[in-house]
Amino acid sequence: MKISEIKCWALSEELSSAWQISGQTWSRINTVIVRITSDDGQIGIGETNLRTAPRAGLAIIRDHLAKHVIGADPRDIEGIWWNMFMRGRPRGHTRGFYLKAMSGIDMALWDMNACMEKQPLWRALKGVGKPKVPVYASAVRVFKTVEEAIDKGKEFVDSGHRTIKVMVAGRGLSYDLAVLRGLRKHFGDDIDLCVDANSSFETTAAVRFAVSAAEFNLLFFEEPVAPDNLRGYRRIREATPMALAAGQSEFTPFGVQPALSEGLIDFFQPNAGRVGGPTGVRYMQHAALPHGILFSAHVGASSVVNGMAALHLAAAAPERTVAEYWEDDSPLINIVKGVYPKVVDGHIHLGEEPGLGVTLDEDMLDRIAVETVTIDKNTPSIAQ
Numbered sequence: 001m002k003i004s005e006i007k008c009w010a011l012s013e014e015l016s017s018a019w020q021i022s023g024q025t026w027s028r029i030n031t032v033i034v035r036i037t038s039d040d041g042q043i044g045i046g047e048t049n050l051r052t053a054p055r056a057g058l059a060i061i062r063d064h065l066a067k068h069v070i071g072a073d074p075r076d077i078e079g080i081w082w083n084m085f086m087r088g089r090p091r092g093h094t095r096g097f098y099l100k101a102m103s104g105i106d107m108a109l110w111d112m113n114a115c116m117e118k119q120p121l122w123r124a125l126k127g128v129g130k131p132k133v134p135v136y137a138s139a140v141r142v143f144k145t146v147e148e149a150i151d152k153g154k155e156f157v158d159s160g161h162r163t164i165k166v167m168v169a170g171r172g173l174s175y176d177l178a179v180l181r182g183l184r185k186h187f188g189d190d191i192d193l194c195v196d197a198n199s200s201f202e203t204t205a206a207v208r209f210a211v212s213a214a215e216f217n218l219l220f221f222e223e224p225v226a227p228d229n230l231r232g233y234r235r236i237r238e239a240t241p242m243a244l245a246a247g248q249s250e251f252t253p254f255g256v257q258p259a260l261s262e263g264l265i266d267f268f269q270p271n272a273g274r275v276g277g278p279t280g281v282r283y284m285q286h287a288a289l290p291h292g293i294l295f296s297a298h299v300g301a302s303s304v305v306n307g308m309a310a311l312h313l314a315a316a317a318p319e320r321t322v323a324e325y326w327e328d329d330s331p332l333i334n335i336v337k338g339v340y341p342k343v344v345d346g347h348i349h350l351g352e353e354p355g356l357g358v359t360l361d362e363d364m365l366d367r368i369a370v371e372t373v374t375i376d377k378n379t380p381s382i383a384q
Contacts, residue, residue, distance in 0.1 A: 003074050005037040005376045006066050006105070009369040010054040011303075013331035020142040022169040023200030029301050029332050030054040031273075033365060034061070034104030036112060038074050044112025045336075045360055047305040048104035049273025050097070055371050060101035066375040067383035069105055077109045081279045099251040099276050106277025107309055107356075115355040120312065122350050125278065127316025131350040135311075135325035135343060136163035136194060136219075138299065140179070142170030150182040156327060162346030163192040163219065163322050169200035173209060180216045189217070192322075196222035199249065203232035210240040219322070220245040220267045220296075233264040243267060248298045251275050253287035260291050267321060269298040272313060273306035281313050289319060297323035303332045307340060308356045315350050335368075336360050 012030045019026045032048035048057040065084050072080050084105070088098045114124035122131055137156035143149045153164050164183070168176040176195075183193060195218055201209065206224040213221075220243040225232035227249040236244060245267035250256040251274065259265055270284040285295050295317045297310035307326050314323035325343060326333070336358040341348040351357065366372065 001073055001075065002039045003036055003070055003072050004039040005374060006061065006069065007035045007374045008058045008061055008104070008372065009033045009365040010058045010371040011332060011335070011365070011368060012054055012370050013368065015331065016329070019328065020170050022142065022167050022196065022198035024198060026301070029330050031303055031332060032057045032104055033303065033305060033335065033360070034108050035360060036074065036105065036108040038112065042074070042112050042116055044074070044108035044110070044115065045305060045356065045358065046104040046107025046111060046277060047273045047303055047309070048100050049271060049300060049302050049306050050100055051301060053097075056097050057101045057104070058371060058373055060097060061105065062373045062375055063381070064383045065101055065105060066379070067381045070375065070377050074109050074112055077106065077113065078279060080109060081106055081276060085276065095251040095255065099280065100274050103273050103275065103277045103280065106279050107272060107305070110278045111355040118354050120350060120352055120354060121278075121309070121356055122312040122315035125312065125316035128318050129316065131315045132347050133311055133314045133350065134163070134322045134347050135161070136165050136192070136322045137161040137327045138324045139165040139167050139196060139328065141328070142167050146175060146178045146182060149179045150186065153183045154186065157187065157191060160343035160345060161191075163194065165194045165196055165222070165324075167198070168195045168209065169197040169205075173212060176209065177212060180213060184216055192219045194219040194222065194245070197224050199223045199226045201225055203229065203235050206232060207236055207239045210236055210242050214240060214242065218242060222246065222267075222269070223249070230258060230262070230264065233259065234262075237264060245269055245296060247284065248274065248300065250284075252280070253283045256284065256287065260288055260293060263291060266293060267296045268293045269296045271298040271300060271306070272309040273300075273302055278309060278313055285317055294319055294321040296321050299324040299326045301328070301330060302326065303335050304340060304358055305336060305356060308358055311341070311348060311350060312356065335364060
């Protein structure tokens with residue numbers, strides 16, 4: 001059994017209206033969908049979560065990774081992962097676009113293997129096997145008015161959520177505190193609140209926010225400062241007992257080790273579409289276990305492919321906490337025939353559908369892709 005073909009779709013769809021996400025404004029959603037086929041007709045799908053420059057991820061797969069994947073046995077998932085990783089590591093490619101490109105391939109291999117076993121991915125991962133997963137609604141974006149933000153939080157609770165994430169660091173401290181105060185006033189302690197700054201605060205502002213928001217009993221404060229600003233994390237740690245979350249902008253257990261070993265975070269959020277797929281996430285999970293840091297599966301602005309991967313990984317993970325459940329309208333959320341499980345009382349329940357439980361609508365992908373590429377053993381390669 002050998003991998004015979006890789007097909008990738010680079011996608012970039014315009015939002016109906018711009019999203020303000022903390023200190024950033026997005027007008028488009030981008031990603032890369034990957035399909036791997038074996039010589040006996042088995043198929044697996046994955047996602048390379050590239051918010052910027054999706055064609056860059058496609059190029060890395062076409063011009064470098066594919067040569068080292070075509071012809072391999074798809075059941076040798078970890079062997080393929082290490083072969084890809086070690087092709088880049090000596091050149092310093094252990095972060096960013098390279099790891100993200102690996103992610104789509106690795107995710108597709110896990111999906112294929114689970115489908116061959118006729119098992120859902122959460123069971124094929126051979127983890128703790130808890131398909132009822134606590135989730136949080138992502139997210140109450142930065143709106144023009146406080147009232148709009150509070151109304152969005154109410155929508156999430158009405159749809160079954162019991163934990164809501166609020167974006168901060170977009171309109172100033174007074175706006176952030178007013179939104180949190182309004183949600184607490186409406187719901188009391190019946191729901192959990194968490195916040196995400198998307199690394200948009202500088203250190204002093206992050207400390208000021210954390211101290212000012214202490215009264216709202218937040219579940220966690222996500223990415224308060226830039227991921228490599230460990231001094232900033234230490235300053236926040238010294239100033240407040242508030243739980244800190246991060247990890248979506250780290251790519252390997254090697255890179256994140258200082259934050260884990262120093263106890264700078266409490267919730268760890270590796271993203272399967274960025275860190276080298278489910279294999280990369282599991283390495284990150286295991287790195288966090290000795291430090292008592294909880295796994296919180298991360299999605300971000302992905303398609304349903306990566307969204308489902310996050311939920312399956314959460315269902316298989318020890319020492320887990322709430323997983324991200326993407327609630328914002330996205331033009332890429334329905335690119336496959338399959339939807340997220342319904343949220344009931346703050347939880348989802350994964351079923352028994354094989355693999356990720358989603359099927360590609362390839363006709364739609366072919367229509368909307370900004371670029372596609374199909375690679376097999378006969379495709380000329382410039383890789384080395």
